[in-house]
Amino acid sequence: MVKYLITGARGQLGLEMASRIEGSHNKALSFSHEDLDITDLMTVRQCVRDNQPDGIINCASYNAVDQAENDWQRAYLVNGIGAQNLAIAADEHNIPLVHFSTHFVFSGEQRIPYTLADRPDPISRYGKSKLLGEEGVRSFSRSFIIVRTGWLFGEHGKPSASFPAKLLEWMEKKNTLSIVDDQIAAPSYVPDLVAASLSLLQKKAWGIYHFNNGGSCSRYEWASYMAGKIAWKGTITPARTADFPGGACCPRHLPP
Numbered sequence: 001m002v003k004y005l006i007t008g009a010r011g012q013l014g015l016e017m018a019s020r021i022e023g024s025h026n027k028a029l030s031f032s033h034e035d036l037d038i039t040d041l042m043t044v045r046q047c048v049r050d051n052q053p054d055g056i057i058n059c060a061s062y063n064a065v066d067q068a069e070n071d072w073q074r075a076y077l078v079n080g081i082g083a084q085n086l087a088i089a090a091d092e093h094n095i096p097l098v099h100f101s102t103h104f105v106f107s108g109e110q111r112i113p114y115t116l117a118d119r120p121d122p123i124s125r126y127g128k129s130k131l132l133g134e135e136g137v138r139s140f141s142r143s144f145i146i147v148r149t150g151w152l153f154g155e156h157g158k159p160s161a162s163f164p165a166k167l168l169e170w171m172e173k174k175n176t177l178s179i180v181d182d183q184i185a186a187p188s189y190v191p192d193l194v195a196a197s198l199s200l201l202q203k204k205a206w207g208i209y210h211f212n213n214g215g216s217c218s219r220y221e222w223a224s225y226m227a228g229k230i231a232w233k234g235t236i237t238p239a240r241t242a243d244f245p246g247g248a249c250c251p252r253h254l255p256p
């Protein structure tokens with residue numbers, strides 16, 4: 001039996017990760033934000049020392065993309081230093097670290113799909129904070145897997161982490177919605193992301209990966225599809241990102 005320490009274990013990805021690991025008769029040592037704050041290096045090191053896991057899976061993150069424009073110190077701390085702290089602890093015990101990043105490390109200006117050969121050029125503070133985390137992991141961990149992904153949706157977690165869950169909340173409260181049609185990406189189903197990441201870990205396939213499910217759509221197309229599926233009676237109108245000033249600069253074209 002293999003023991004994995006999971007951080008951010010009450011989040012969308014953390015919950016699915018723990019359930020999958022337990023389902024495969026391995027042990028998930030699940031730590032929520034309350035149990036383990038990844039921004040505190042001494043606490044992180046102590047936790048790894050006490051629990052002696054065979055690997056660390058970092059599902060913790062500051063994901064409030066728009067808020068990160070002002071609250072950037074917190075975003076940099078959690079996504080940058082927090083990830084680095086886990087890499088330091090993993091390295092100290094010579095165990096692997098799986099870390100999740102985002103397609104927001106790219107600007108989204110490139111009209112063809114991004115590959116691992118493309119140089120990250122984030123345009124938002126959230127994207128910069130996640131790139132900082134990648135750099136911390138690469139610098140301090142000898143055996144790491146970084147999975148860049150985007151537009152997660154699944155069975156668990158807070159609506160703030162998943163566009164479909166957010167959409168269902170809006171659809172309950174409103175009759176008309178304006179949804180942007182100039183942000184295009186490939187949604188990622190959390191159970192598929194978990195299966196792919198654990199498979200890489202089992203194969204010791206250290207490195208950086210891009211993971212999304214196949215196909216791509218705009219947020220407007222995604223919302224319209226969902227409205228059809230639940231026979232929502234309201235109206236959805238297409239909007240532009242610029243119609244909602246004050247948020248982060250979201251990358252616009254991020255198909256896989």
Ligand SMILES: NC(=O)c1ccc[n+]([C@@H]2O[C@H](COP(=O)([O-])OP(=O)(O)OC[C@H]3O[C@@H](n4cnc5c(N)ncnc54)[C@H](OP(=O)(O)O)[C@@H]3O)[C@@H](O)[C@H]2O)c1
Pocket residue numbers: 007008009010011012013014032033034036037038039058059060061062063078082100101102103149150151152153157158161162
């Ligand atoms: N959701 C998406 O569409 C998306 C897209 C691209 C990449 N990703 C990446 O996928 C990963 C998982 O995201 P998710 O959707 O599962 O997000 P999530 O549901 O928001 O989960 C993140 C978890 O991290 C916890 N956390 C925040 N600060 C922490 C800290 N200092 N120490 C320990 N835990 C802390 C949060 O706890 P509290 O809520 O209690 O603070 C939350 O439970 C992240 O790396 C994220 O960047 C997600």
